[in-house]
Amino acid sequence: MRIGVLWNKLADPKNIPRLFAFSLGIILIVGLIVPMALNPDQLYPRPAPQVQVDEGLAIAPYDRGGEVLSQPGIIKPQYPDNAEALGMITGYMSPPAQWISSISPYFGTSIYSSPGGLIDEILYYTRGFDTILESSILMMSFIIASWLSINYTMNRKNDEKEIKADVKKAINESTQVANEVKVNDLKARSKQLRRDN
Amino acid sequence: MDFVTLGGNLLGTIPLGDIVLYVTPFNLFLFAVLLGFTLLIALSKPETQVEATMHNLNNTEVKVGPKEFKQRRFLSIICGIASAGAMITGDLFNFTLFMALVGILNIGIVSAVKQTTVLNSAFNYGLIAMMCSLPLFGGAAIILAATGTLSLAVLSQMPASPMVVFGAVLMLIGILGESGVAPFFASKAEMFRTAGSPFIVIIHLSSLFIIVRAVEILLLVLW
Numbered sequence: 001m002r003i004g005v006l007w008n009k010l011a012d013p014k015n016i017p018r019l020f021a022f023s024l025g026i027i028l029i030v031g032l033i034v035p036m037a038l039n040p041d042q043l044y045p046r047p048a049p050q051v052q053v054d055e056g057l058a059i060a061p062y063d064r065g066g067e068v069l070s071q072p073g074i075i076k077p078q079y080p081d082n083a084e085a086l087g088m089i090t091g092y093m094s095p096p097a098q099w100i101s102s103i104s105p106y107f108g109t110s111i112y113s114s115p116g117g118l119i120d121e122i123l124y125y126t127r128g129f130d131t132i133l134e135s136s137i138l139m140m141s142f143i144i145a146s147w148l149s150i151n152y153t154m155n156r157k158n159d160e161k162e163i164k165a166d167v168k169k170a171i172n173e174s175t176q177v178a179n180e181v182k183v184n185d186l187k188a189r190s191k192q193l194r195r196d197n
Numbered sequence: 198m199d200f201v202t203l204g205g206n207l208l209g210t211i212p213l214g215d216i217v218l219y220v221t222p223f224n225l226f227l228f229a230v231l232l233g234f235t236l237l238i239a240l241s242k243p244e245t246q247v248e249a250t251m252h253n254l255n256n257t258e259v260k261v262g263p264k265e266f267k268q269r270r271f272l273s274i275i276c277g278i279a280s281a282g283a284m285i286t287g288d289l290f291n292f293t294l295f296m297a298l299v300g301i302l303n304i305g306i307v308s309a310v311k312q313t314t315v316l317n318s319a320f321n322y323g324l325i326a327m328m329c330s331l332p333l334f335g336g337a338a339i340i341l342a343a344t345g346t347l348s349l350a351v352l353s354q355m356p357a358s359p360m361v362v363f364g365a366v367l368m369l370i371g372i373l374g375e376s377g378v379a380p381f382f383a384s385k386a387e388m389f390r391t392a393g394s395p396f397i398v399i400i401h402l403s404s405l406f407i408i409v410r411a412v413e414i415l416l417l418v419l420w
Contacts, residue, residue: 010380010383012383013322014321016322016325017321017325017384020328020374020381021328023370024331027332027366027367034360034362034363039342039344040345042341042342043345077214077215078347078351079214079217082212083214125214126214126215127290128213128214128216129214129291130216130291130294133294133295133298137294140272140301141305143271143305144272144304144305147268147308148308153308153309153316154313154316
């Protein structure tokens with residue numbers, strides 16, 4: 001294949017997502033042979049899997065210890081100077097959460113039921129700026145979607161070019177149908193003639 | 198590589214918890230240029246295109262209506278601010294979030310247009326932008342898993358392991374797709390063929406600046 005043909009294919013917007021998906025797939029397959037190992041010295045530390053479950057803690061995989069407003073829990077900031085009060089509300093749970101965790105050993109198995117304070121400390125204290133950005137991405141997509149649903153820009157019904165193309169298509173199709181009818185008619189007639197003779 | 202060797206002396210930091218924005222002459226220059234350009238866009242009026250018609254002595258005007266103008270100006274200003282933020286951020290995940298925001302705003306600026314060919318290419322770009330969230334956030338997550346941190350100041354002091362290199366390559370392909378660099382340019386280049394010049398130019402400028410910044414970040418992480 002000549003390279004010009006390839007360039008022309010690259011210039012078609014329709015082919016670009018396919019090309020991108022293909023190259024992404026290649027890189028992900030290469031990723032299978034890259035040695036992967038979790039660095040134990042993580043910024044957001046957590047105990048090894050199953051350790052807390054075996055110990056029988058009430059909020060098993062998410063227990064970070066600490067007492068509300070008196071003793072900080074196990075939580076590590078990147079820059080301790082910027083988050084001096086970190087860890088003070090790590091262990092906070094609402095009264096219903098405390099009650100459920102007292103009667104069920106499976107309370108901690110979903111992210112929704114991890115100690116509320118821990119999520120708050122990461123989302124709104126140490127990484128608060130990320131949370132603002134995430135919600136602004138959502139807000140922008142809602143603005144775009146609502147604008148599009150009010151002013152439907154993809155509407156082609158009144159587009160002149162589109163109408164012209166449709167008329168041309170219709171003419172072509174009707175001539176095609178007429179030709180087919182003609183051919184079939186001829187065939188039927190010749191058959192009839194043969195039978196008559 | 199240390200960011201002092203790349204961007205010049207550290208002028209100061211803006212601490213926001215774990216996310217510390219840092220200001221070097223290089224980053225400050227990019228930030229100021231983008232903010233200045235955003236201001237120009239906020240003040241300027243869009244251009245009108247004149248198209249010659251085929252087989253006819255006639256011209257058609259492609260104008261930007263008042264409603265479309267308001268929507269596109271708003272999105273362009275946010276896009277300018279978001280890319281300016283990406284210039285001074287000192288956190289890997291923060292950068293990918295800015296990148297995702299810029300991507301979605303680029304689609305939004307174009308989606309207000311009424312030309313169907315432009316909308317088709319914007320749709321194709323949207324498909325890429327959607328796919329890009331996997332390599333962008335996945336790359337940042339792999340780098341976090343390999344080094345245990347997301348702060349660029351700490352990452353720049355660490356040696357790169359094969360896992361970090363893989364994460365950086367993943368991030369790179371995400372950035373390439375999101376900012377529409379060759380060979381993924383066609384869907385984004387077609388988006389520019391519409392009226393309303395300053396709004397279209399911010400799409401171009403934001404991806405240009407983000408590529409420059411991404412090169413700096415990859416150098417910080419890998420060297």
